[in-house]
Amino acid sequence: MIDPSEVRPAPRQVAWQRQELTAFVHFGPNTFTDLEWGTGVDDPAVFDPSALDCSQWVSSLVSAGFRSVILTAKHHDGFCLWPSKFLPHTVAASPYNGDVVAELSAACAAAGLGFGVYLSPADLYQEKAPGGYYGNGSPAVPSVVGGFEYVVDDYNRFYLNQLHELLTSYGPIAEVWLDGANPTGGGQTYAYDAWFDLIRRLAPDATIAIGGPDARWVGNEDGFARETEWSVIPFARGQMLAEQTAVDVAGPELLAKADELRWYPAEVDVSIRPGWFYHATEDAAVKSLPELLDIYRRSVGRNAVLLLNIPPDRRGLFADPDVEALAAFGAAVRSYYDAVVELPGEINVLDLREDIEQGQQVESFAVDALIDGAWSEVARGTTIGHRRLLPLDEAITVADVRVRVLSARTEAAVSLAVHFDPTL
Ligand code: FUL
Numbered sequence: 279m280i281d282p283s284e285v286r287p288a289p290r291q292v293a294w295q296r297q298e299l300t301a302f303v304h305f306g307p308n309t310f311t312d313l314e315w316g317t318g319v320d321d322p323a324v325f326d327p328s329a330l331d332c333s334q335w336v337s338s339l340v341s342a343g344f345r346s347v348i349l350t351a352k353h354h355d356g357f358c359l360w361p362s363k364f365l366p367h368t369v370a371a372s373p374y375n376g377d378v379v380a381e382l383s384a385a386c387a388a389a390g391l392g393f394g395v396y397l398s399p400a401d402l403y404q405e406k407a408p409g410g411y412y413g414n415g416s417p418a419v420p421s422v423v424g425g426f427e428y429v430v431d432d433y434n435r436f437y438l439n440q441l442h443e444l445l446t447s448y449g450p451i452a453e454v455w456l457d458g459a460n461p462t463g464g465g466q467t468y469a470y471d472a473w474f475d476l477i478r479r480l481a482p483d484a485t486i487a488i489g490g491p492d493a494r495w496v497g498n499e500d501g502f503a504r505e506t507e508w509s510v511i512p513f514a515r516g517q518m519l520a521e522q523t524a525v526d527v528a529g530p531e532l533l534a535k536a537d538e539l540r541w542y543p544a545e546v547d548v549s550i551r552p553g554w555f556y557h558a559t560e561d562a563a564v565k566s567l568p569e570l571l572d573i574y575r576r577s578v579g580r581n582a583v584l585l586l587n588i589p590p591d592r593r594g595l596f597a598d599p600d601v602e603a604l605a606a607f608g609a610a611v612r613s614y615y616d617a618v619v620e621l622p623g624e625i626n627v628l629d630l631r632e633d634i635e636q637g638q639q640v641e642s643f644a645v646d647a648l649i650d651g652a653w654s655e656v657a658r659g660t661t662i663g664h665r666r667l668l669p670l671d672e673a674i675t676v677a678d679v680r681v682r683v684l685s686a687r688t689e690a691a692v693s694l695a696v697h698f699d700p701t702l
Pocket of ligand 1: 314458459460547554
């Protein structure tokens, strides 16, 4: 029997999880065509931001407490936000004729933010353009990419070349986001092992997320992790045993069937607006502060990383409602969740932590509060992991608090802090 208490994260996974807040930026032809999924044959002439300024994005993200940002360098439509030398369908063919990847990576470096890339495996331009590589039935042949040899077909060679460009020209890459979605359903197999090998060689500290081995999709795009969210995940024959969307991905029955356990924490991707790309019609639908704080508690506060998308508008700037929402969110997190309430005092959120370098051990816990001279239980929960934020049904005034671990895989140190969030 494999012992789940012995599974530990890689150092890159520890660093990734401790960042807590990562921003996502969806930007591209869809911003100008008002689409969510482009066609692959969108005219590059549409990509024409009038006032692009990536440092405006970055200063807004810094004010909101984000630690890194992932850009859609290539979304499913295949248009590239950098002048890739491997295809004509890029910013080089647009009136803008600059390099958004370079602009954003430089702005991130100047502000101390990590920089990551979304490079869509699905690629409608390569599927539809004459001579395109996607699903063209080409044979896998020995191919040299950046001095490394892989046996791959045309599309996988193209994808590796794009990874090589991104990972060697734009400074350190913090995260590579491999989306599993495909608007047309496939017809092309992905040489994941080759992709992962190249990423590890060129960017050993980069988190390979979603389609990759370092972080898994939480299973929804609504902004919440499970109440019970494990980072130790059962696998059999190299595959995760449960679907990523399953209610339970790591419970005892699944653990019993596993032939391997991996540290595979959850990432919660959600947009600040209804869509992933900017649509002027959604300016009034930017999430409110209470909604953003609810997402924060149910993602960061449920042992996951929050990946919050903020889409620039047609100027190439974050729109005013988004900038305002980010500033309010950052201020609220600083004053309600970074700051702790000194006791005695009024509290309405509990904040528990395990040290994930020692794995994830707690299966259930209770918290007691000292009220009017007597201890009584005020909350119960299951997993903790990196961080568990547990709102109380109502605010209470307490002299002290204590945590009782009810069940754990092995002995674990748990810390407890308390907060007051007036928006609850
Ligand atoms: C999905 C994509 O299809 C959406 O367009 C978006 O990029 C989202 C983050 O992932 O799978």
